[in-house]
Amino acid sequence: MTPIALTIAGSDSGGGAGIQADLKAFSALGVYGASAITAITAQNTQGVTAVQDINLDILGAQITAVLDDLAVNAIKIGMLSSPEIIGVxxxxxxxxxxxxVLDPVMVAKSGDTLLQDSAIDALKSKLLPMATVLTPNLPEAAKLLNATEAATKDETLAQGHALLAMGAQAVFMKGGHASGAICTDYLVTQDGITEFSAPRVDTKNTHGTGCTLSSAIAAELAKGQNLSNAVRNAHQYLQRAILRADELQIGSGHGPVHHFHNVWTS
Structure with a gap:
């Protein structure tokens, strides 16, 4: 059977994040991608200039259409801007x-808000308990917990365990917003903690890293990998995509990572 993954997320007109990044990552990793669009953003490498949520009935119809016909093996959830969208x-x-795979997308790389404050409680109560793995960065984890952003390993792990206690089967705490020459992420589960480290890459072209990582994890899970191997493979894929990002010349702000670094070079 062909592995299939579904992304439920917002559309990035600039192509670097959102469903565009998700579908690129799915394809690069050998998985057929389907999508249900939650919102349309007018966006480029410099920022988000407009957001329009999709009609709730159309959103629901997209998900139904895909699941009724395609044998979806894994789902990645990204931008969900309102409580009503989360409910659907x-x-x-x-x-x-x-x-x-639940990626709690809250703020774009440019700093623009993508999740309404009123939607945070709905995300925590309705979707977080359904997550095989939650993939927050440090600011997102803090916001979900109404806490100060973690500044140390102990604080990061404590917040990971706190999110785990809220119902997710696993939490992948991303360290991209931390400091230091080495970037370390932590997979927190009931069975323990696994660290994933890599040298921090000096590049401004990191637009869509969160979307790409969560969709890569979903792709690996769709192929039948267990969670630990899925996260490891996705982490390695993203690191290579970041390392090769500067080969692309896209826009004048935060450019995208190179999703197809194994296929073509610029």
Missing amino acids: VAKKLNEFKHPI
């Missing part, structure tokens, strides 16, 4: 029995 997604996925 949660209802449509209530019977889904395969892995769900």
Whole structure:
């Protein structure tokens, strides 16, 4: 069977993040990608200039259409801007029995807000308990917990355990917003903690890194990998995509990572 992954997320007109990044990552990793668009953003490498949420009925119809016909092996959830959108997604996925990767997208690389404050409680109560793995960066983890952003390893792990206690099966705490020459992420599960480290890359072209990582994890899960191997493979894929990002000349702000670094060079 062809492995299939579904992304439920916003559209990035600049192509570096959102469903565009998700579908690129799926394809680069040998997985067929389907999508359900939650919002349309007018966006480029410099920022977000407009956001329009998708009609709730159309959003639900997209998810139903995909799941009724395609044998989806894993789902990645990204930008969900309102409580109403979160409610539709949660209802449509209530019977889904395969892995769900939840990326709590809150702020774009440019600093623009993508998740309404009123939607945070809905995300925590309706979707977080459905997540096979939650993939927050440090600011997102702090916001979900209404806490100060973690500044040390101990604080990061404590917040990971706190999010785990809220219902997710696993939490992948991303260290991209931390400091230091080495970037370390932590996979926190009931069975323990696994560290994933790599040298921090000096580049401004990191637009869509969170979307790409979570969709890469979903792709690996769709191929049948267990969670630990899925995260390891996705982490390695993203690191190579960041290392090769400067080969691309896209826009004048935060450019995208190179999703197809193994296929073509600029």
